[in-house]
Amino acid sequence: MKKVLLSVACLATVTAFAQEKDSLKIKNVDEVVLTASRKKESIKEIPSSVTIVGEKQVQSQLTVNSDITSILQYTVPSLATSSGQTSNTGQTLRGRQVLVLIDGIPQSTPLRNGARDLRSIDPSVIERIEVIKGASSIYGNGADGGIINYITRKSNSDKKISGISQVGITGQPYGGTLGFRASQLFSGQITKKFDYVASLAYERTGYMKDADGVYLSPTYSPAKMDNYNGMLKLGYNFNENQRIEASYIGYASRSDLNLGLRTGKYGISPTIGEGEGKNLETTPQGTPRNHNIKVSYDNKNIWKGTSLNVNLYMQDFRTVYGYSDTFFGGGQSNVISKKYGARANFDTQLWSAKNSQAEIIYGVDVLNDETVQKLEDGRYWTPDMDMTNIAPFMLVKIDLLKKITIKGGLRYENMKVNVGDFNTLSSIKNDGTFTQSIFVKGGDLEYNALVGNIGVRYNINPTINLFGSFSQAYSINELGRILRTSTSDTITNLETKPIIVNNYELGATGQIAKWINYEVTSYVSTSKLGATFIQSPDRALTIQRAPEVVYGVEGFLHFNPTKWINFGGSYSWIEGITSPKDDGDYSTKINNSRISAPKVLAYVQVKPIEKLSVGLDMLHAFGQDRFDPNVKTGLYVYGEGEVPEYTVFNFKSSYEVNNNWKVSLGIENVFNKMYQPAIAWWAARDADFTNSLGMRGTFMVEYKF
Template structure:
């Protein structure tokens, strides 16, 4: 039976299997209004935003979670300019428009810029998320780390007047060809309500995955594996309305993941034989994953602190720890590294109305961000791979927003960054030189204080000429300290101040068109480019060591999004993203070499079809097509590619999901990932161009969920 017949059958079978009688009371999960808060640090319509944004609503998150609850996977299908997922615990290489991004939860930074562990996407369960706001392109509005943009997880809020309501959902996942080994379970409980001036949201999720196998039922490599992963997530949010204008809210979000996978690695051959997992009696090291990510937040808002001015203050803390895989070779006598980061911060945001007339108004958004971040990377046995690093970040900012005729928006703002980093004395750790097959000698490095200052700007304009034609354009800068921890751990100089730790300033330009020519049709087309005098990409030196390449960079690309809803029960659409970048190693404005795969994604197309054959039944089919990217040549002598420069191969993946509301309390859902059991490798397996990283992606995986709401 061919693919088309299978799709038709999946869509048509329920017509014959369910009664046609409509249910009067049907659970509805509706998208929120197109109001965002991340782009300008205030609530505004998407039609007032002067750059390209993507809002992933709650219904889309739920549908994608039926297929795969991994947020990195959800985002690869919903955010055009985001690189594809590696299907691993790490999101290394999953850049946004070719650059690193800043991840936040309700405005609390999750990324660890002093030593990026590549775990910042997977720090919360999707069951706790109301929507995801993605601001694409470098931006200074939130500061350090937002070179490629911002991904802000907005957690759930209570929106009802009832004292208590909620839901319980249980599901299992498995790969049909190896059901008993791949069986996993997931349970989620949520409660919310309001009593007098108090409101609350409570949530708890636990998921345990089984083994993960490729399309040929072979174990996927255990390195950074999501197999046999226990994940826990808790959300507590309590709010109190002090008065009509004032509100205070406290929240806690806790996340933990641990993999108890007793497998060893069997190294394959790049492009020929995949690296796989083989049974091991007792794998060395401690469980991998993120054993803790604690976020505490206390916020106060006043919509009229004085005439025409509102205030929002957020005090927060984060305690984050992630553990990588045990490496028998890289470290002398073996070892397993971890990254620990502890943050405390304060964000104070004022919003003042400068003037308001019949057709004109202007606002001034201003405030200050304060952050202390203590980060270190060590081995589980206590050896330091990086020294202890303590950062203090002070950043006042201001943004003027002018609106006219309900059609025209102009924004201009600035942010002043002052960052101080205190680095302890340390000894570098001996690591393997892959060229000489010897371990680098340990050297003593004298610590010290590093300080960075910068004033970054942004300006943007949007003119909604007609419903069918909205024009927007923006220029914005971002400021980020380079990943100091990675530079320090491979230091060859005995004094910290002499190391190449210069920050990264990105200039981002964007021009776009958007609109809704018809009520059932909308589109967006965007062109963007960014420059930086000193970029940073991971490369391999001629002696086999790994380093950060510091050189001028130029990145450019295009995105296109189109959606149709010709009938109440039918909608479909898609998105395309193409990104390219070059680096000027000689600093002569020639930009002679392409940026490697750890930064630049292969072009991709995503699409989806949503059908509602009955009022209480939804069906969705989604697709992702990944194109080739082949920009580098292999070494003629060895026929091998340099690290991160392997050619990426194309593949196409289909996913399917369906939900049926039995009554106002009970809903059943069904999802299939990799519907046609495609045998393929993720992009990271190709561009890393190393035998140990040439892995396969999971084969067909199904999930079945039952949800009870009250």
Template sequence: MLRSSVLTFIGLFLAISTFAQKATIKGTVKSDAGESVPFANISVIGSKTGAVANNQGAFVLQLPSAGAYHLKITSVGFKAAEQNVQVNANDTTTYTFTLVQNGNLQEVIVSASRKQETLDEVPSSVTIIGAKDLAIQKNISNNIADILAVSVPGLGFGSNTTGNSGQTLRGRDLLVMVDGIPQSTPLRNGGRDIRSIDPSAIERVEVIKGATAIYGNGADGGLINYITKKADRSKAFSGLTTLGANTQVKEAQHTGGFKVGQQFSGYYKDFDYVVSGQYEQTGVYKDAKGVVINPDYGLGETTIWNAFAKLGYNINTRNRVELMYNFFGSEQRTDYIRQNGKYGESPTIGVFGKRPGDPEGTPYNHNASLHWSSEKIIGNTSLDVNLYMQKFYTVFFWTDSWPGGGQSTITSDKKGARVNFSTPFTVSKNIDADLVYGVDILNDKTAQTLTDGRLWVPEMDMKNTAPYAQLKATFFKHFVWKAGARYENISIDVPDYTTIISLNQKTGQYDVGGVPVKGGKIEYNAFVFNTGLRYNRWSFFKPFVSYSQSFSVNELGRILRSAEENTVSRLKTKAVIANNYEAGFSSTVGPVDFEGSYYISTSKLGANYVLTPEGKFEIARDPQKIYGYEFAADVRILKNLGAGGSYSYTEGKLDLNKNGKYNDKEDAYMLGDKIAPPKLTAYIRYQPIKQLYIRLQMLRACSRERFNPDPTTKAYAYGKGPVEAFSIFSLNTSYNFDAHSTINVGVDNLFNKDYYTVPSMWNSRVDYYAKGTGTRISINYTYKF
């Protein structure tokens, strides 16, 4: 079916492709301070025609013919601008557009609803990390999990490791994507989906919070979409060279690392391209006292590769084809092994020793897509088709959990298609509408085995077909209403298998597992809905309310590998359907931008991890209620001075007696692996002269203590460890020598704070009880040509 559909689409665009005389606009986008605005969006209102400025604010916009056009120019941190232009035939017209600075929370173009729109049209909470903020944060830390933790209210804290266990969004698991390609898998995730691409290949990050019906399986807490870089069409050939080095301050021996990167971009006639490569080698990671951090899941002594390419071809003004490929790899080769400390007293550290097994990390993560977009394919209906694939392989550290020891691996092979139609129409003089509809098709094959071939989780073969529709209507210009539905049709084939024999932590014997399980087919069918309303007339108060559902087959692999029944049909494999209710607003009053929201998320079935005395993870299916609130603000104190910050609070309860209430004495708080402690961020930015930019920022983890230790052993169970508050300060400075050369100095943990990471505290297991990294300095030089 997929093959015939593809052939039909190819035939359609070949049949409608026409060639027209083109006109060209060249221009530059500048700020009201006279500085270039990099990567601004220039679009023709009423069509999909547009361009993106390069890192110097220059752009080239190809138009179908001479005539009058109405352009819209937007960029993160600036007020949107509109201007009428007149383009002459067979001529190139040059313009300079000026954008007025307006903080970090203002209007930008987003594509998370599968159609470009402004934030004023989205009735939900959205965080956008634009190119400028992304560049600042990766000078401090190149780890994307750290960048997201300090930038996204509601997202959990990073673990200072290659995994993202506990880094939930509003207390629920999230869906991670690269240009819409899912990196997460509900079959067996493994906690390495956030760190699946290097920041060097990312142009912007879109974070949609709350249950997200339109993207389907896995988006319980929302989604993170890494939008990869676009070609620079202002020059036929341009480049960006990056050289960097980093080291720690305390006991700096062997902590040095480096990175090199190269990007080329440009266009030739109707073709455009961007190609980049990044290579990074990290040194040993040490804590504030100069002691080597636990190397398990470690970021130290790691080699990282990222290769990215995107080739686009404008068939004509209405049809475009784009091919994207990204490779990410990360492998740790270290001379250190773990030495356990004592939970609550001393950290687990790294000491010299021969590390058994294969290098830990992600040897490869391949992503590729073929994207075709067509405007007005039939009437006013536009079409987007995205065919994609992902091949993922990751290796975990060696452990004695099985006879003779071993290392587990996860392999995932995804192939899919997203077919998306958009039909705008007018209902009346005061009502405009747009219907977005289509189908998602996904085949996901995921398994977990040991490197020696022993089977832990059998290969699960999931086929998912999900049609959807989303209606957006604008009433009297300022009321924006959305409503949509998605139908999940999932079938998962599981072969016959035998659970692996593993170590019983209670008896010290290898007497857990060995259960033969008869496979079968697991099927899911469900409708999920969403609706929301935003009113955007007043800049000082733009409120919204929303309701949205999500559907998730949560970590089926964990259920299968812990099976104690002899047939799949008897396991507790029901899906999680979450209901998210939210009310919020955004506001601009003079130099102040402010936004806030309050949310409640409920589900009749949860998916909470419980660690048994035997050392085996099981899934508890108790009802859940999660609630919380977020605030973020940005203030322009002077023309060259600003400040801002955010605060997010999340809490979760379990209805253990299943009576629909959450405050009975039998009920309990949710564990730390789902509910992060309150998070506070703050920053101040200063530009004393045109060439110099300085930003000082703080990330504070507040305390969370919801559980008591075992009265007999005085030990905390998994996920119940208390989190003690701590604050980390970081600094970024950049100096532009000229239009080509820039040097950046980033300092992570500026004051060398000695602290334990949030996941190491709530985990309450000694082998994960590790400290954060001490002061680390990064120096990066970039040259643009």
């Protein structure tokens, strides 16, 4: 452990990580954040590293690619690169799973992680994305690596009706790749007390091809897909202190891609799509439904010095995967999840003096999560899992002299999971033989723990602000996958203990000469019982439960020397080690399915004239050579393949015709680079060895009124 901490301290001198700014102005240090403490607070009061992807930045990236996993890989430092598929497998945050939220409603399915949570909303309705990096228990189960919260648009106009209309086309320099997207947003105030936001978005993607014009693999492909998104948000202000708001957000995606699959050879030839193939899938791939309903009530003064926020929410989610023949009879599977939750937050002012104050935030969270993975023919791949979590919490925040912020809190997790009886599927081994199906007796699993966090931020002066924190996360991630590979006839004999992550972070941020912003952060996260996919001798994937340590650094530099140009550069680095035998020997590395290669982001944005903005983004993923192939076969096992480096450039531009009209042009992979996503290499499987998207352009027209 001492060696780990020393390595992090040395690497903390690297000052590189950057993100594109929303405009040519330096980001305001007083920017408000909701996710970190479940209340509005200035970013300069948060004693940890936070990334905010603002509305202009989201819309700018949307010009290049509407896939939100791509938007995030270019804007969030320690998030792994995108696979370019509908699945976000391997796109971890600081080497661990992330909890995805929409306006605080959990989208992730940690009981059976289907890796479809990042692609659960259309970017056109996003006002900003708040990313809390490092283990967090603020929103409950699943935030081992942090939280990504999509904050949707709200009404900012005093008009009765205002709106944004967008129409765009996408295409590649090859035939048959044209796509189309359109979105319409309305917002306004019907009266001084009643406001609304309504939005509809639709996208039809075209065929997708690599840099040589060859069809990409149809497996988990976002090609030939219809994406729908609808939102309705209604708010009513009883008075200056009380507000009630109700919202519905619905998302759906459906693919009708019908290409044959030609499996390639790992490291030699890619797996591609070709011609019209056999349609083994009775149900189109995608996410047929993701319904989110929320009702919130705010009272800024429920009694003297105390405010109240209450949220009631529901999520109904179903996603469909492609055909698989890894089990007897083959078929398609679904992950189906329903969540019902309630949160009550009180915020009481303890004392207030000149330039100093103290407050306590306290309340309770209640969550019911029902998740199952079933085949289309009705067979269960996981049992029904019904989790109830009741978690009271408390957070104390002290601000001293407008320079020092101290935050500390506790949360008591009380989880109970009812697991139904089920029969495991008979699966196919590497040698072609079958494992026999067994009956597994279900029952109740109970988990209880007290987790906490504490942090300090010292804003010395504009040039340097220091922060340090300790935080914990508690989750029962991937319980379903553990259960579905059961070799015991009762769940009480399985290793289903939760993952408790301890996260330590130290960083500095500031502004130099009014035109240079920077941040550098180092972190260590530990867990006595982590969870990593590994490959068993028969090449089946199993979950390794073992002690582990993950550590890394990240940072950014942003330059804004004049009003017509800004630019910056970024770097993030991560390493992870584990002790499979739990003997204190941490010489084994956590595989590349969680530990991503170092990543550099760089950008430049120029306004040669007031109405024209031109920018170039660069993503450089370093090579990753952390494991050796099998001595006898010369093959890598899953998660350990050697990943070569690659560099990709994206071009984006916009021209404001007048106050109402704007046209935009974006080009992804502007130099038509031939490369493979990281997952194609580290997965080390023929079927996963695919090329990335070649050059593709997007032209959009926007009208505001």
